[in-house]
Amino acid sequence: MTDSADLRAAVAAGVTGSEENYRTLLSAIVEVARAIFGAKASSILLLDDETHELVFAAVVGEGEENLVGVRFPAGTGIAGWVLATRTPLVIEDVNKDPRFASDVAEDTGFVPKGLMAAPLLHEERALGVLEVLDRPEQSLFSLQEMELLGMFANQAAIAVDLLLRARTAERILMQGNGELAAVARLAQAIAGLEDEKQRKAGLELLRNLTSTLGPQTSFR
Amino acid sequence: MIDVAAHAGESLPAWSLPKDAVERISLPFHWPDRVTREWAWGGSKGAGARVCILDSGVETNHPMVGDLESAVAISLGENEEVLVAQDALGDLSGHGTACAGIVRGLAPESRISSVRVLEAGFTGSGGILLAGLRYAVEQGFDVINMSLSTTKKPFAAVLHELADSAYFRRTVLVASAHNMPVESYPWRFSSVISVGSHEVPDPLTFFYNPTPPVEFFGRGVNVRVAWTGGRSAAVSGNSFATPHIAGICALILAKHPELTPFQLKSVLYLTASNVGDHT
Numbered sequence: 001m002t003d004s005a006d007l008r009a010a011v012a013a014g015v016t017g018s019e020e021n022y023r024t025l026l027s028a029i030v031e032v033a034r035a036i037f038g039a040k041a042s043s044i045l046l047l048d049d050e051t052h053e054l055v056f057a058a059v060v061g062e063g064e065e066n067l068v069g070v071r072f073p074a075g076t077g078i079a080g081w082v083l084a085t086r087t088p089l090v091i092e093d094v095n096k097d098p099r100f101a102s103d104v105a106e107d108t109g110f111v112p113k114g115l116m117a118a119p120l121l122h123e124e125r126a127l128g129v130l131e132v133l134d135r136p137e138q139s140l141f142s143l144q145e146m147e148l149l150g151m152f153a154n155q156a157a158i159a160v161d162l163l164l165r166a167r168t169a170e171r172i173l174m175q176g177n178g179e180l181a182a183v184a185r186l187a188q189a190i191a192g193l194e195d196e197k198q199r200k201a202g203l204e205l206l207r208n209l210t211s212t213l214g215p216q217t218s219f220r
Numbered sequence: 221m222i223d224v225a226a227h228a229g230e231s232l233p234a235w236s237l238p239k240d241a242v243e244r245i246s247l248p249f250h251w252p253d254r255v256t257r258e259w260a261w262g263g264s265k266g267a268g269a270r271v272c273i274l275d276s277g278v279e280t281n282h283p284m285v286g287d288l289e290s291a292v293a294i295s296l297g298e299n300e301e302v303l304v305a306q307d308a309l310g311d312l313s314g315h316g317t318a319c320a321g322i323v324r325g326l327a328p329e330s331r332i333s334s335v336r337v338l339e340a341g342f343t344g345s346g347g348i349l350l351a352g353l354r355y356a357v358e359q360g361f362d363v364i365n366m367s368l369s370t371t372k373k374p375f376a377a378v379l380h381e382l383a384d385s386a387y388f389r390r391t392v393l394v395a396s397a398h399n400m401p402v403e404s405y406p407w408r409f410s411s412v413i414s415v416g417s418h419e420v421p422d423p424l425t426f427f428y429n430p431t432p433p434v435e436f437f438g439r440g441v442n443v444r445v446a447w448t449g450g451r452s453a454a455v456s457g458n459s460f461a462t463p464h465i466a467g468i469c470a471l472i473l474a475k476h477p478e479l480t481p482f483q484l485k486s487v488l489y490l491t492a493s494n495v496g497d498h499t
Contacts, residue, residue, distance in 0.1 A: 075339065081276065081313040084338055085368045088399045089315075090456035092442070121402050124372050141442055141456050143419055150400035 022163035026058035029156045033132050034060050036148060037116070040134035043067065044120070044156060045079050046164075047128050054079055054129065057160075061133070078117055079129040086126050088118035088149060090141050116145070118153035122161040130156050249478060255490040257424075261471035266327025268477070269470035272361040273323070273463075274352055275316030275368065277307055278334035284321035284446035291334040294352040302351040307336050314447040318455060319367050319463040321446030326423055326467030330474065333361065337368070346375040350382070353406075357386045362473045365466040366395045366412075367459035369404035379406040387411035392473070392481045394466040396458040397434040408433045413469070413485060417441055417461040426465060428492035436488060438464035 026044050034042040041061030045054040053071040074080050082089050092114045116132040130153045135141070190202030237245070252259050270289070280288055293307040311317045320332050337352035349370055356364050364386065370379070383406045386393045395407040397416040407414040410432075417440025418427055427437040440461030447453040465488070472487055473479060479487065489495060 075312070078313075081315055081338070085315075085459075086371050086398075086402075086404065087368065087396065087459055088457055089459065092454040092456075118400065121371055121400070126371070143417060143441060146399055146417075146456065153400065154402075 022159065022166060023058070025159045026156070026163065027060065029130075029152065029159060030058045030060040033130065033149075033152050033156075036152075037132050037145065038136050039132045042130075042132045044160070045129045045131065046120075046160065047074060047083060047126065054083065057128065057163075078115055079131060082117040082119050082129050083126050086119045086121060088116070088146060088153070090114075090116045090146065092141065116141075116149050118149050120153055120157040120160050122157045127157055127160045127164065254496075255487060257491045260487050260491050261468070261475055264327075264471045264475040266330030266467070266470040266474045269327060269330045269363065269474040270333065270361045271323050271327070271330050271466060271470050272333050272335055272356045272359065272364045273316050273320045274335045274337055274349075274356055274364055274366045275319055276313035276338040277309060277311040277316050277336035278320040278332070279311045279317040279446070279448050279450075282317055282321065282446045282450055284452065285317060285324050285332070286328075288320075289331040289333045291336070292355070293336040293339070294348050294355060295339060296347055296351065300347065302355070304355055307334060309336075311448050312336070312338055314453070315367070315459065317448055318445035318453070318460060319365055319466075322423075322443070322460060322463035323365065323467040323470060326464065327470035327474070330467075330470040333359075346370040346372045350375060350378055353379070353382050357382055357389065357391055360389065361391055362477075363392045363394060363466050363469045365463050366393060366406070367462045369396060369398055369407055371402055371404045373403070376405045380409055380411075382406075383409045383411045387481050390480055392466075392469050392484055394462055394469060396462040399458050411481070413465060413481075413488070415440075415458060415462040415465045417456070417458050423464055424468070425493045426468065426488070427494045428489050435485070436465055436492070437461065438468075440464070 030042040030044055034040070039061070041059065041063060043059040043063070044057045046057045047053075048055055048071070051071070052074045054074050055071045056067045056069060059067040074083060078089060078091060114134055116135070118130050120127040120130055130149070132149065135145075187206060190199060190206065193199040193202060256262075277293070278285060278288055278291060280291065291307040291310075292304050293309065295303045295305070297303050316334060316336065320334065323330060323332060335352050335356050337348045339348070349368060353364070353366070383393055393406070393412040395412045395414055397407045397414050398404045399417075406412055414433060414435050416429070416434040416437050418425065418437040419441045420439065421442065423439050425439060429435055429437060438461035440458055441456045442454055443456065443460045444452055445455050445460060468488070469484060472484060476487075
């Protein structure tokens with residue numbers, strides 16, 4: 001990131017929602033995904049760019065108590081293929097597939113029989129994978145479900161992108177110099193002002209600050 | 221260098237047709253009054269047609285796949301140089317084996333090769349994909365099955381040129397359309413045969429789409445396919461519709477090896493289940 005991008009991210013961290021809010025959003029997405037497909041479980045896995053691992057970020061249904069935070073190497077299992085090729089996949093008898101990362105599932109006592117997985121794509125990046133596990137056995141998979149899955153994955157990708165941006169911003173604040181943190185605190189304080197007049201004046205102040213910092217920095 | 225012809229050191233000719241040259245390009249090919257499936261691939265088992273599966277590798281000796289003609293793995297070296305090695309690992313995901321099995325089921329006597337463009341720890345760099353496709357085009361396969369796409373815009377131009385190179389070299393590139401509403405490549409290019417899914421449980425049912433960019437729909441829902449470990453799985457996705465069309469291309473090209481990709485696409489159109497009476 002450039003300095004101005006760092007600054008924007010840091011300021012954004014002051015005025016955007018907390019990580020907890022985003023986690024709640026991710027949980028809501030997997031809950032709705034499970035409900036729509038009448039499935040036993042649903043999860044969102046995020047790619048950790050630094051370690052090349054997929055990490056369970058949100059889980060609902062079986063495994064929800066102990067799967068969040070579990071990691072496995074990207075490029076393995078069905079989720080790994082979906083991430084690498086950016087292509088959705090439905091496989092119905094996944095427990096017969098030795099490439100499914102069943103050791104992960106067995107650790108948690110939950111081995112799914114069927115799995116739908118779609119990549120979480122934002123712009124040109126693959127951020128992770130949305131999975132829906134164990135649909136009702138009597139229902140045959142249809143193209144309509146594939147379309148729904150894709151729509152859900154796109155919605156989830158937007159939430160994930162926001163979450164990742166917030167995390168980046170937070171990291172910059174934690175690691176960054178005192179000036180950035182001060183700007184972010186200032187932005188946070190202004191955004192929190194109840195008096196609209198005061199808030200407008202505060203935002204004007206920030207705009208002036210932006211022009212002082214340089215033409216590449218923008219604050220809206 | 222991107223263009224495969226230029227890459228091979230061929231000189232670039234000037235393009236025009238003098239009057240006295242017309243005789244030389246007269247083609248003896250006789251088309252029937254009506255192109256039927258019987259004419260297109262009746263009696264064909266794909267003998268001699270060379271099909272490349274550009275994917276996660278293919279498991280050798282799987283009962284639904286049989287023998288492979290060749291199997292290589294593509295990787296990038298420390299300085300991003302392309303490395304091509306004999307593939308000793310087979311299939312790292314199951315996906316390539318599934319695609320190869322579908323082609324084998326339709327065209328049992330075709331010659332199937334695997335070009336692996338995925339590796340462990342791989343998270344979606346398009347560089348290997350491009351290198352793999354370039355290698356496959358250089359090998360002069362009749363059909364390349366590409367149940368993959370990339371969303372990376374910087375790769376689009378290079379993929380486009382590779383797809384055109386394949387087209388002019390009589391290599392048919394059969395590419396999966398994306399199942400999701402995102403921009404991805406190379407399936408959107410008109411020089412490839414792009415494939416989406418239909419739900420009819422018949423491998424020879426395929427439809428021409430009068431409203432592209434997706435040009436054909438192949439069987440892609442609840443398909444029983446080969447999977448790793450000598451097993452099978454029931455799968456859905458455009459990834460599996462694509463090798464159905466690739467297999468049908470192999471059948472046609474085995475019987476009519478003189479067809480160019482443009483002519484082959486026309487034959488597919490004329491024999492599609494929703495065109496004429498080819499149910």
